Amino acid sequence: MKSLIIAFAAALVSITGFAQTNPTQIIEDFKPSVLNQPGQEYPQVNSQGYARFKIIAPHADSVSVSLGLGGRGGTRLKQMPDSSWMGTTEGPMDEGFHYYDIKIDGGKFNDPGALNYYGSVRWESGIEIPAHDQDFYSLKNVPHGNVVQVLFPSPSTNTSRRAFVYTPPGYDGKSKKNYPVLYLQHGWGEDETAWSNQGRANLIMDNMIAEGKIEAFIIVMTYGMTNDVKFGGIRSFKIEPFQTVLIDELIPYIDANFRTIAKSSHRAMAGLSMGGMETHTITLNKPDVFSYYALLSGGIYTPAEIKDKSKVKLIFLSCGSKERPDGVKNAALALKEAGFNAVSYVSENTAHEFLTWRRSLRELAPLLFK
Amino acid sequence: MKSLIIAFAAALVSITGFAQTNPTQIIEDFKPSVLNQPGQEYPQVNSQGYARFKIIAPHADSVSVSLGLGGRGGTRLKQMPDSSWMGTTEGPMDEGFHYYDIKIDGGKFNDPGALNYYGSVRWESGIEIPAHDQDFYSLKNVPHGNVVQVLFPSPSTNTSRRAFVYTPPGYDGKSKKNYPVLYLQHGWGEDETAWSNQGRANLIMDNMIAEGKIEAFIIVMTYGMTNDVKFGGIRSFKIEPFQTVLIDELIPYIDANFRTIAKSSHRAMAGLSMGGMETHTITLNKPDVFSYYALLSGGIYTPAEIKDKSKVKLIFLSCGSKERPDGVKNAALALKEAGFNAVSYVSENTAHEFLTWRRSLRELAPLLFK
Numbered sequence: 001m002k003s004l005i006i007a008f009a010a011a012l013v014s015i016t017g018f019a020q021t022n023p024t025q026i027i028e029d030f031k032p033s034v035l036n037q038p039g040q041e042y043p044q045v046n047s048q049g050y051a052r053f054k055i056i057a058p059h060a061d062s063v064s065v066s067l068g069l070g071g072r073g074g075t076r077l078k079q080m081p082d083s084s085w086m087g088t089t090e091g092p093m094d095e096g097f098h099y100y101d102i103k104i105d106g107g108k109f110n111d112p113g114a115l116n117y118y119g120s121v122r123w124e125s126g127i128e129i130p131a132h133d134q135d136f137y138s139l140k141n142v143p144h145g146n147v148v149q150v151l152f153p154s155p156s157t158n159t160s161r162r163a164f165v166y167t168p169p170g171y172d173g174k175s176k177k178n179y180p181v182l183y184l185q186h187g188w189g190e191d192e193t194a195w196s197n198q199g200r201a202n203l204i205m206d207n208m209i210a211e212g213k214i215e216a217f218i219i220v221m222t223y224g225m226t227n228d229v230k231f232g233g234i235r236s237f238k239i240e241p242f243q244t245v246l247i248d249e250l251i252p253y254i255d256a257n258f259r260t261i262a263k264s265s266h267r268a269m270a271g272l273s274m275g276g277m278e279t280h281t282i283t284l285n286k287p288d289v290f291s292y293y294a295l296l297s298g299g300i301y302t303p304a305e306i307k308d309k310s311k312v313k314l315i316f317l318s319c320g321s322k323e324r325p326d327g328v329k330n331a332a333l334a335l336k337e338a339g340f341n342a343v344s345y346v347s348e349n350t351a352h353e354f355l356t357w358r359r360s361l362r363e364l365a366p367l368l369f370k
Numbered sequence: 371m372k373s374l375i376i377a378f379a380a381a382l383v384s385i386t387g388f389a390q391t392n393p394t395q396i397i398e399d400f401k402p403s404v405l406n407q408p409g410q411e412y413p414q415v416n417s418q419g420y421a422r423f424k425i426i427a428p429h430a431d432s433v434s435v436s437l438g439l440g441g442r443g444g445t446r447l448k449q450m451p452d453s454s455w456m457g458t459t460e461g462p463m464d465e466g467f468h469y470y471d472i473k474i475d476g477g478k479f480n481d482p483g484a485l486n487y488y489g490s491v492r493w494e495s496g497i498e499i500p501a502h503d504q505d506f507y508s509l510k511n512v513p514h515g516n517v518v519q520v521l522f523p524s525p526s527t528n529t530s531r532r533a534f535v536y537t538p539p540g541y542d543g544k545s546k547k548n549y550p551v552l553y554l555q556h557g558w559g560e561d562e563t564a565w566s567n568q569g570r571a572n573l574i575m576d577n578m579i580a581e582g583k584i585e586a587f588i589i590v591m592t593y594g595m596t597n598d599v600k601f602g603g604i605r606s607f608k609i610e611p612f613q614t615v616l617i618d619e620l621i622p623y624i625d626a627n628f629r630t631i632a633k634s635s636h637r638a639m640a641g642l643s644m645g646g647m648e649t650h651t652i653t654l655n656k657p658d659v660f661s662y663y664a665l666l667s668g669g670i671y672t673p674a675e676i677k678d679k680s681k682v683k684l685i686f687l688s689c690g691s692k693e694r695p696d697g698v699k700n701a702a703l704a705l706k707e708a709g710f711n712a713v714s715y716v717s718e719n720t721a722h723e724f725l726t727w728r729r730s731l732r733e734l735a736p737l738l739f740k
Contacts, residue, residue, distance in 0.1 A: 037492055037493060038491060039491065055477065058476040059431050060430070060475040060476075060477065061429050061475075062429065083476075104477070104479070105428065105474070106429045106430075106453075107427030107428070107474070109474070109479040109482060112480070112492065116486055116493060121408060121409065123485070139521070139530055141523065144520070144521035144522075146520050148516045148518045148519070149518070150514070151509070151514035160514060257542045
């Protein structure tokens with residue numbers, strides 16, 4: 001397990017999600033990134049997927065952006081006649097969400113123009129390259145569910161812990177309906193805000209429910225690195241503290257305080273990257289709690305690992321085409337041959353980043369709770 | 371009204387909340403601020419209220435922090451032998467929450483060690499000087515309410531707008547109880563996240579409910595600068611766009627989707643700073659919508675402004691002792707003499723900052739919906 005965790009952390013650091021390099025004319029149709037802070041003009045993105053940055057630091061000696069072709073040193077900005085620092089990525093970037101930071105005179109800071117997202121154990125700058133299929137995670141004029149911040153008691157960690165609960169449109173009405181629940185985990189260095197902020201899980205759900213593509217369900221998102229905050233600590237990661245919080249504290253709280261169908265047959269667990277590793281371990285450790293398992297860029301199951309086939313209604317495995325899609329496809333085939341309801345999904349032209357996981361949620365949701 | 375708005379904006383910029391200067395021995399008991407990012411050692415605060423900063427930018431020429439004695443230029447950091455930049459405020463700071471930023475070689479950035487809070491139309495660094503009365507807004511082992519993010523349809527602005535709704539403990543249970551509602555506005559340059567993030571409104575409510583000091587109610591927080599984002603725009607601020615969103619769109623949505631008592635007799639409006647100005651204007655424009663009015667560092671009412679005394683159940687006026695407490699006290703006296711149920715509150719040793727408003731909410735809450 002240790003080597004798997006290190007691999008996830010390494011993937012987050014090294015795979016930076018740049019598209020193919022083809023020296024082309026840059027089209028000057030740059031617009032502010034949709035993830036900019038209110039009123040901020042920079043960073044900007046053009047229709048080809050290039051990103052352009054502008055940083056004000058008139059007396060700095062050097063300014064660079066961690067995003068750049070192949071991730072090799074990022075993009076160096078140049079000082080302009082007006083003393084601002086500007087630069088454009090060498091090549092177009094992959095569609096979707098990217099974390100980044102700014103290096104100024106040897107220190108790491110966030111871009112004052114961009115909104116921040118929690119990744120790599122810090123609040124980082126975020127930029128969005130509009131995807132050709134962005135419609136499915138866009139804010140539309142449809143009924144919207146809520147994202148509910150709950151503080152649940154956690155005797156095992158001696159505090160109140162935070163979770164976010166997506167409740168679908170209509171949940172708060174006069175209906176008495178009970179819903180199945182998906183427990184959905186973030187990746188290494190992220191937290192319980194990731195799936196709604198970077199992942200737009202609530203908007204993906206709202207849109208699919210409005211289009212009649214899925215039956216509504218609840219999603220619960222909490223912090224999965226219960227005993228580890230720092231990078232160094234990941235090598236000694238143990239599943240037990242988080243498993244205790246999830247199984248003994250959070251699930252009973254959710255079932256007591258939300259209108260759930262409180263049965264393993266109506267409970268799923270999924271996670272991305274390190275959250276996939278957690279999903280894998282906990283679903284195998286607790287076969288009576290969940291019936292639907294999903295690993296998004298988060299490893300695989302082998303048939304031999306699962307003791308009682310009758311308890312598993314679905315195994316979903318996914319990743320980006322720039323990761324290791326054959327591993328995911330072959331694992332799903334082996335599971336099918338062994339009699340499991342296994343599905344694989346490969347997100348085209350994406351790496352170990354959030355567009356892979358937004359699409360994976362879109363593919364997973366219609367398969368759940370059938 | 372214009373001059374009032376400019377005054378609020380100026381207050382936010384110029385009043386930086388430093389305690390009296392008495393050259394004293396600095397006690398070396400610095401601890402990481404409770405608002406630091408996970409695992410970050412700096413910024414730190416000591417028991418006297420001094421703050422110490424550490425910034426990594428080895429090749430920078432100058433680094434300073436906007437917090438500093440009297441707000442005159444802030445605190446200049448010095449480069450240490452290990453190449454980091456460090457510095458301590460010249461004097462102790464006021465208790466409570468402060469916004470700040472870091473200036474590096476002429477550019478404005480956030481402290482990578484601190485969490486960010488939306489103020490001054492940007493996500494800024496935040497630091498907390500522990501207050502002697504911090505217990506009332508602390509996270510405790512009591513039943514917790516939820517903070518619900520809703521996206522409500524807004525035809526007048528042609529989008530879905532965001533609001534946060536505090537629902538008290540027990541709201542989500544099997545109870546059928548309906549609750550009164552307080553509409554609570556942020557100040558200039560802040561947004562709908564301010565009252566739960568900086569203000570800790572949810573924890574203040576949880577604690578007071580647990581202690582039996584108040585009857586539970588719902589709080590609704592949304593963005594009040596509907597037609598203005600940039601500082602320049604504040605001079606042309608008009609109330610109508612926000613008033614339309616609040617009165618015609620948000621209140622009907624909340625009453626339709628939450629278990630409210632949908633009557634003016636059970637509806638309050640309050641706001642801090644510019645949100646007080648909005649509260650003042652909207653309560654007077656719409657006397658049939660709210661019965662409880664509260665301005666927190668946000669101006670006053672005069673008896674002559676209110677046409678029908680019978681519709682007003684409470685007028686609450688507050689500010690910090692470092693603002694203009696006499697204005698607030700005298701206005702409440704004049705209202706009382708004119709037959710209104712008026713209450714003033716002055717927060718000791720605080721300025722135009724969030725500890726004033728946390729305490730104001732604590733004083734206001736027991737007076738509402740009686």
